[in-house]
Amino acid sequence: MARWGRYSDCTWSTLRKDLVAGTIVGVIAIPLGMAFAIASGVKPEYGIYTTIVAGVLISLFGGSRFQIGGPTGAFIPILFAIAAEYGYENLLIAGMMAGVLLILMGLFRLGVLIQFIPKPVTIGFTAGIAVTIFTGQIASFLGLKGIVRHESFVANMREIGVHLHTANPYSIATAAICLAVVLLGARYAPKVPASLIGLIAASIVAALFFSGKLATIGSTYGAIPNTLPSFHVPVLSWDRIHLLLRPALLIAMLGAIESLLSAVVADGMTGSRHDSNRELIGQGIANVAAPLFGGIPATGAIARTATNIRSGAVSPLSGVIHGAAVLLILLLFAPWASNIPLSAMAPILMVVAWNMSERRSFLRLLKLRTGDSLILAVTFLLTVFADLTTAVEVGLGLAVVLFVKRMGEAHLVSKVLPDPESVKVGPHMVSEDHDCPQIGIYTVEGPLFFGAAYRFERTMPGLGPEPPGVVVLRMSRVPFLDTTGEGNLAKLVADLEASGGRLLVSGIQQQPLELLRRTGLYDAIGSSRFYEHTGDAIDEALRAIPKERCAGCRHAAFRECTALSAGKAIPQPAAAVFKARAGAGAVR
Incomplete structure (x- = not known):
């Protein structure tokens, strides 16, 4: 009808x-x-x-x-x-x-x-x-x-x-x-x-x-x-x-x-x-x-x-x-x-x-x-x-071909650190004299797929002779992940584990998360290492690093670094600071 x-x-x-x-x-x-x-x-x-x-x-x-x-x-x-x-x-x-x-x-x-x-x-x-x-x-x-x-x-x-x-x-x-x-x-x-x-x-x-x-x-x-x-x-x-x-x-x-x-x-x-x-x-x-x-x-x-x-x-x-x-x-x-x-x-x-x-x-x-x-x-x-x-x-x-090329060029990986003047993290805070040798925080932007695999490998720094103990990946800006991108992450996890480090992930979106679950990489990383907010991941990273390596460090990459460098206890956790400043909208 x-x-x-x-x-x-x-x-x-x-x-x-x-x-x-x-x-x-x-x-x-x-x-x-x-x-x-x-x-x-x-x-x-x-x-x-x-x-x-x-x-x-x-x-x-x-x-x-x-x-x-x-x-x-x-x-x-x-x-x-x-x-x-x-x-x-x-x-x-x-x-x-x-x-x-x-x-x-x-x-x-x-x-x-x-x-x-x-x-x-x-x-x-x-x-x-x-x-x-x-x-x-x-x-x-x-x-x-x-x-x-x-x-x-x-x-x-x-x-x-x-x-x-x-x-x-x-x-x-x-x-x-x-x-x-x-x-x-x-x-x-x-x-x-x-x-x-x-x-x-x-x-x-x-x-x-x-x-x-x-x-x-x-x-x-x-x-x-x-x-x-x-x-x-x-x-x-x-x-x-x-x-x-x-x-x-x-x-x-x-x-x-x-x-x-x-x-x-x-x-x-x-x-x-x-x-x-x-x-x-x-x-x-x-x-x-x-x-x-x-x-x-x-x-x-x-x-x-x-x-x-x-x-x-x-x-x-x-x-x-x-x-x-x-x-x-x-x-x-x-x-x-x-x-x-x-x-x-x-x-x-x-x-x-x-x-x-x-x-x-x-x-x-x-x-x-x-x-x-x-x-x-x-x-x-x-x-x-x-x-x-x-x-x-x-x-x-x-x-x-041009679409894949454009999407690949839209992919960006940048190393970031918290900005004490705001609730955000940004690449402008990273410099030769202001970095953390034990914790690496990276913001991944754009789809992580076969067209962006080469850029991820090039822009994600190698672990080097003194690899960081913890790598935090901020993935809230990754709308799509395919099996090639999942392979990049799996390689990163394997390299970190081989050097005694660990990977923490914050703000991951639903589609990438579902793919990681289907491939088994989610379980390999560990469900406890996925966080909704970056502040929570930073807290875990600070707890995981050996404190003795912080003694005498002058980088002061985090708010907690002054106390750790002097051999003192960690002050208020990073996540709490973010939440106090930003309310419910803590940084992802």
């Missing part, structure tokens, strides 16, 4: 708003669906079928009230590469496999993991995809003849250069008309579907003045059928599944990222909150079903979702209506679509590429000249000059 609660407040007023919004988005989706399909290397009607089937199912089963799904520009390089290497039938199978993976991601509640993909990686591959889409439309914009599309960016650019002399002035004029209408419409009439108006205007001009002088959808791909898509189950086999696993994983990952980013944008525009796991399930169902009707992989479309919201949508019904509107237009007007010039489609995709490029975020990150700038640049260049799979893998790998 909760699932359908999104429709429980449906009234004639809300239905009217959804009807208007859904129709507007449906009209916008038609030229985009065809353009994305053509750019992906398949027939334009497959983009329309995807818009209908996936658009309806994403709205019905997804986790966002306002999400509009369908073919998107982000998929173009991937789908073209898959179709070119494996064929259209295998592209459908890869899309279905990606749908199953998305459903499993949602069922296992992995939606939150998408949020951990670093921003430089997403901006880098998004900008790279935008460059690929934009440059991929140059040949259609210019009406070049004899062009053979390649997977390689460099090969495609070379192809354009070789055939530049075949440029068709009629194609350029048609593309320029469409581009002008799209840009002017977006600037002066943002509520008008500028891409559709531009496509219609350019098509009319071409039909009246350039008939037969430039390539159209019909002359290149054949007439678009004005019938419902036929149901077809691709032939599955284990060999095919194994062959297409990597492409399917890539489609699923990119689909998850795009859909959840779109849902987040919708949340920001409406103040609502989407269910990320349910959204993944909805996207998965749509991608399993769409290939059964010839559709290509789909995901949430940010621009169409934003248009849906701005047009007044109030529920997922607008997404269902958007799919129904596309179906109705297909049945009524498909024959006319066959006369659309290919050069009129190119400006639409170029504008889509420009809008999705995130150029401002890209330049801002690049100018920082940090590790994030490196991740951004590498991901972008690999997306353009290699492929998206390699780009994401290398980008994520670099992000992990």
